Amino acid sequence: MRWSQAFIPTLREDPAEAEAASHRLLTRGGFIRQLSAGHYSMLPLGQRVRARIGRIIRREMDAIGGQQFHLPALIPGELWKRSGRWDLVGEELFRLVDRKAADFVLGFTHEEVFAHLATEVPSYRDLPQIWYQIQTKFRDEPRPKGGVLRVREFTMKDSYSLDVDTAGLDAAFDLHHGAYRRIFGAIGLEAIDVEASSGAMGGTKSVEFVVRSPAGEDWIVTCPKCDYRANLERAVSAPSPIRDPAGEAKLERFPTPGIKTIAALAESFPNDAPPERQIKTLVYLLDGALTLVLVRGDHELLEQKLVDATGAANLRPATAAEIRSALGADPGSLGAVNVTGYQIIADNELSGRSHLVTGANQDDFHYRGVDVGRDIAVGKWASLRTTKAGEPCIRCGSSIEIWKGIEVGHIFKLGTKYSKVMGALVQDDDGQSHPIVMGSYGIGLERAMAAVVEANHDERGIIWPPSIAPYQVVLTVLRVDDPDTMSAGERLYANLLDRGVDVILDDRDERPGVKFADAELIGIPYRVTIGPKGLRAGKAELTTRRGLSTEEVELGALGSRLAELLS
RNA sequence: CGGGAUGUGGCGCAGCUUGGUAGCGCACCUGCUUUGGGAGCAGGGGGUCGCCGGUUCAAAUCCGGCCAUCCCGACCA
Structure with a gap:
């Protein structure tokens, strides 16, 4: 080219x-x-x-x-209806209708x-x-x-x-x-x-x-x-070791006026309710079914895990009104203790815990002394929480990144x-x-x-690996108006094409700076520069895009040198 | 869908506050000079100012609506 x-x-x-x-x-x-x-x-x-x-x-x-x-x-909608993905995928699917009113998807x-x-x-x-x-x-x-x-x-x-x-x-x-x-x-x-x-x-x-x-x-x-x-x-990361107090927990409702958050509860009751001893109760609709989702107070739910654990196609947080009508309290005082009639799914790290604190489904009241196994009818256990940097690796205990x-x-x-x-x-x-x-x-x-x-560029432009570069070599002729230089460039171009090198000949009547800048921007792995100066010595320059190092090569040796670099 | 921003020649932008001849740089075309790191001089071409409506003698500029694009978030095989 x-x-x-x-x-x-x-x-x-x-x-x-x-x-x-x-x-x-x-x-x-x-x-x-x-x-x-x-x-x-x-x-x-x-x-x-x-x-x-x-x-x-x-x-x-x-x-x-x-x-x-x-x-x-363009695929008949029928096939997608049969697989269920017509309904499952939703708005991300491009849908269209043909002149006979038949459904299609892209x-x-x-x-x-x-x-x-x-x-x-x-x-x-x-x-x-x-x-x-x-x-x-x-x-x-x-x-x-x-x-x-x-x-x-x-x-x-x-x-x-x-x-x-x-x-x-x-x-x-x-x-x-x-x-x-x-x-x-x-x-x-x-x-x-x-x-x-x-x-x-x-x-x-x-x-x-x-x-x-x-x-x-x-x-x-x-x-x-x-x-x-x-x-x-x-x-998943290795569960952090938390020791709950010994002995049987005594379930007890206690007033928590005005307290709506895990942090506020921990602040008001530092002995009973540090975040890792609270249960966070979230309410979701999974394919329309109201579900209580429990994670530790200092943990965060990862919704995709909830989807994976339940197979739900549609998931959304319940509205405040739906929550109040189901549980009788507002977010801030929610819990799953003695709740029946709704599915309850809990994060693995709540398993076996006791002496915990959670909402009492009555505004401004919480429970303490909650024993998860005894007081909550967990229907499903799963890893639901978001892993954080620095937690211990599930396999070897090292700090994860x-x-x-x-x-x-x-x-x-x-x-x-x-x-x-x-x-x-x-x-x-x-x-x-x-x-x-x-x-x-x-x-x-x-x-x-x-x-x-993203992985291969510098301030001047792209640095393509030779395997996928648009051209492997750019042959930059510096003075296209100089007949000797141009014909040397043409000969080398023909020679490289013969050798099967994918080469582009920069025969534009542009100043050197423009040609160099363009070659570097588009990231051609190797540049051969032919100018009157080098030509008098029978040489051209070979510049490697990565690192921009340059070597002088005899004109006759360029073909084999490039073949060597590109092999 | 929520938040923020931007729409003016091919690209990057100014002009909008305070309404009155659409401007700059790059790119492009012509000529001359120049030629090893994005040239210089001279001349030239190219724009429904995102769209629709309103206010006004007059709208790129003010007002309303819409659209598009980008960023953050939500979402996402």
Whole structure:
């Protein structure tokens, strides 16, 4: 490619709206342009990078036996109604209606369609299968942000494994796990795998690949000493040792006029009611059912854990009016002691505790001497609280760390949720029909591209890893009006093309500073500079983008030197 | 959905308080000079001032409504 003929609209100044480094640099470098909130055009440079990422993904997916498909993005609503996701997903799903008034959705992911196709797999002998595609996905995100980090329309590699049984699923899951490690390694991302919540996807297990970055939106818990690592939504820490007073607790109601908060109660009754000896009672509606949710006074509920523990599709805090009508008191005096008729779910760390304090469901009164096992009819125990930095690791007791990461991939063990409803069954050797056991696996291509930029840039611009750079080498001719220099540049350009080097020839009639600044902004890994001075000595300069170190190389040796660097 | 901010040539911004000829830098076009780190001089082209309505002799500017975009939060596979 000749730069003089390329459409590479670089900007000298940062776009006003861009905050995240990847958003700023990809826009300035002429890789992407925003069309509307959450929708971006890929300009030629952006398209090249995304295509390279796609190529690496295809290579690794094919290597584990994946077969590439391409499904419609526009899917009959019927399939989504059958899977239940028509109702489950809500506003995040783009829905439309055709001229015959039939419902359609824009694909969010493609479990339904692939499971539908899987009905044509006739026998267990045809399994396992790994099916994948690289295709546009649509999600009506409430708040797109960070350039292409979080968008409403994006490209995803989504794959689906089909197996006879869970042992087969485990194997397919492990294959993907390995392929994902190789993919992220190849595109230059230090992605680490963490235990994650499956969310509305359902299924038994999921692992998320995250890249550490302040621009990320996932909170990740890791232990510096052992290999424990999990998304905050899944993370647990070792319970802190708390000794309740010995002896049987005597349940007793006592007046607490005007006290509405854990902190106020602790202040007024420092001996009876320090926060870790209180029970915080929260009231939620889980799919319409009023539920009491209990955590320790100094702990915070993590709503996703409540969703995961109960399988609820819809969850919201109860209103003050709903609470008063159910329990007879206002928030501030709520408790679960002797409450019946509502489901009660409690955090594991309340298990076995006694001599605790909680609201009495009567304004301005609390109970003390609460014994959880004796006084509260807990229907379900689960980890519900938010883990905090510095708490002891569940495995080794070291102080855990919490940091922000970008989710670049997520792999799920789905089970039979979709195959059952779509009727994707195979017969076993006894002639019995079984639903196919499925997994699903996703990588967001533009997000991966942005994550690479977040992790690889400096004040001058992007530093692409050679594997996904839009061009591997930029050949910068300093004096295009000087016939000797230009023809030397042309010869070298032809020579590099012959060697299969992906090179762009900067033949623009621009001043050197402009050319250098652009090359550094768009992040081409290697720059060869040809100018009249060096040419007289038969040399060119070779500059490495990362670190901007420069070496002088004989013209004749450049091809082999670059081949060496790029191998 | 709640809070905050911003909408003026392709990009970055001033002008709005106090209503009266739409302006600056970059980019772009032409010419000359210049050429190893974002050149200089001269000339030139390009804007429904987000949209709708109102006030006024007169609105980028004042008032009302709406829309869009960004940031924080809620939410989020």
